Amino acid sequence: MNAPLPDVPEVRVVGLPQLTTGFDLVHRLDLAMHLKVHGALEPIVGERLAELADAISLNGRGGAGFPFAKKLRAVAKSAIRRGVRPVVVVNGSEGEPACRKDTVLLCRAPHLILDGALLAAEALGARTLAIAVTRDSTEASMREALAERGLSDRRGRGLRARVVRTPERMVSGEASSVIRAINGGPSLPSGRKVRASDTGVAGAPTLLSNAETYAQLAVAARLGAHRYGNTGLMDEPGTVMLTVSGSVARPTVLEVPVGVPLRYVLELCGAPPMPQAVLTGGYHGDWIDGMTASGAIVSRKALSTAGGALGAGAILPIGPETCPLGESLRIANWLAAETAGQCGPCKLGLPAAAAGLSEVLGGGGPTALEAVRQVTQAVRGRGACKHPDGSVRFLQSTLKVFTDDLAAHVLGGGCGRPTQGVLPLPNPGYQEEGVPSGEKLAVDWTLCEGHGLCAGLVPELIRMGPDGYPAFADAAVPMHLRGNAQRAVRRCPELALRLEPTPAERPQPSRKALPRGGRS
Structure with a gap:
């Protein structure tokens, strides 16, 4: 089975780097190196920042692709109407196993993300900045970056900034999950259709966007809309960060110009010459067949037209062997x-x-x-x-x-x-308390008589099949269902049901390394 992706995979670049500038010099750009590489950044007032985001067609890079300028204006309008200070949130909660591009930026270019977030805070008049992260590596990097800038959560400062840890789960990155976690609650979706721009952190209007989006804003603020638009497509300028895994030589995070052929990206990462299909946009995304993938380009519009999705930038080819x-x-x-x-x-x-x-x-x-x-x-x-x-x-x-x-x-x-298990998943037991328990239900079919009591107690995991016997979901028992699962085991009249540990995935044989070249 495939091993989980490393926190910070190899990083490569196609064309001239923007977000990854300086990655060939040092592993992590501290504040001093960041300023040497990118230079100082001047504040951009209010509407001018929204106009810049409009001019570069900056959409959210976390998956939904919502226009950043529209979100910025909505927060400003709500804050003015209510007469309260808004809050700025960096969503670095990258809980999907196939995504690492935000983690790479948080670990290696934390000050570029902070530049964009502080630009937005200054333009909105915000006095609170929160950064949500899911991993030890990203938490340590962002805490160090805040310390390097003299930012903290202490009262009496012009801007209070803090890092909030969320569980490494698929649902942790949802906007309302992040806001609930920052407010001190569980990192779970609220289930209410409330816009963060109206009511978010501490009830205040909240600008929430993902890490790459803020980094792109910081790059555009330095280059200006015209120079930024020299890279990429006319209607989707700039670069995009991709995480490529699956049937490849090894997982890679790439910065590429929007509009680069998907075929070239796959070749660069050592994918099969003609994959069966390519999963685009990650585990909430869409498959496109190998022939379609060979003619597609990397852009939100083009991938959607091809039946795929850019989403959060996860690209996963699978070869003919699986x-x-x-x-x-x-x-x-x-x-x-x-x-x-x-x-x-x-x-x-x-x-x-x-x-x-x-x-x-x-x-x-x-x-x-x-x-x-x-x-x-x-x-x-x-x-x-x-x-x-x-x-x-x-x-x-x-x-x-x-x-x-x-x-x-x-x-x-x-x-x-x-x-063969080429699509990456976390190791069993990776989650914090409150999600999958590390156990699964198993049955001794020599004893089972098909009474169906277990299906009534845990319908989420067991249902009665057409043959009159229970059919089991081959998944770990979530913690919120563990009590019901234990009752089902105890009440089985034939003692056929049991809870057992989920097996660890077998290590995948080493694959051929990528050809030399590209940026480290």
């Missing part, structure tokens, strides 16, 4: 275990969808395939946050792109290829 449906099932099980447990579509629907896909691969036939389609359709648009929608988007894309493989599994007994 079963794509088996790879997708691993991700579907992980997504089901990442549920916040706060709404039915997430708590019940995602495990049911994952279990249904498992039935398809196990020979469940057309009935099982139709059941998966019905579950994913029922979940869409009904969740308390975007996790259910993103997860079923991934599943529906899997069913749409891998039609030949589906036919082989549904009608012909399988595709004959093993699941």
Whole structure:
């Protein structure tokens, strides 16, 4: 099985670097080196900063792609209307296993991110800055960067700044999760449709954007809109940070001009010459087939037209040696275990969808395939946050792109290829208390009589199959369901059910290194 991505993978650049300038000189740009490499930065007042963001078509780089200027103006308008100081938040909560580009920036170019955040704070008149992170490495780097600038959370200062740690989970990066964590609550989606620009941290209007977005703003403020636009496309200027993993020589974070051919990016990272398909936008994104990928370019609009998504910049090709449906099932099980447990579509629907896909691969036939389609359709648009929608988007894309493989599994007994685990997932037990427990449900089929009591106690993980016996989701038991799982074990009249530790993933054989060249 593939190992989890390292915190800070190798970094390479296509063309001239902007965000990664100086990475070839030092591993981490402290304040002194940052100023030598990038130079000083002058404040930009109010509306002029929004005009700059408009001029460079700066959209959020965390996945949703919301226009930064629109968000900036909404926060300013709300703050003026209410007569309160707004808050600026850097969202560095990168909880997706396939993403590391924000972690790279937080660890290696922390002052570029702070430049953009402080520009926004100055333009808005904010006096509070919060930086949300998920890892030891990013927390240490940002705390050091704040200390280098003499910023802290002590009262009496012009700007109070602090670092907030959030769990390394898929749902931790959702805007309301970040705000709840900063407010001292659980790092879980609120489930309420309240805009952060109206009510966010401590009830104040809040400008929340991801780490790369602020870094891009800082680069544009130094270059100006015209010079910034010399790189990239006319309607999507500048560069973009990508995390490329999957069937590649080794995981790589790249800075590339918008508009570079996706084929070139994959070749640079050692992907197969013709992958089966490429997952774009990460585990809430879309698959595109290998032929389509060979003609696509890296831009938000172009990837969407090709049926993919730029999202948070995760690109994951898979080669011909692995079963794509088996790879997708691993991700579907992980997504089901990442549920916040706060709404039915997430708590019940995602495990049911994952279990249904498992039935398809196990020979469940057309009935099982139709059941998966019905579950994913029922979940869409009904969740308390975007996790259910993103997860079923991934599943529906899997069913749409891998039609030949589906036919082989549904009608012909399988595709004959093993699941090699090339899509990265965290090691079991990586999460903090309150999420997956590191245990899974298992059954002794020699004892099971199909009474169905377990399915009634833990419907999120067990449902009755068409043969009258329980079907299990191959996923870790979330902590919020562990009590129900234990009751199901105790109440099984045949003593057939048990909880056992999730197996550690086997190490993947070493792969051929990338060819020499590029930036370190």
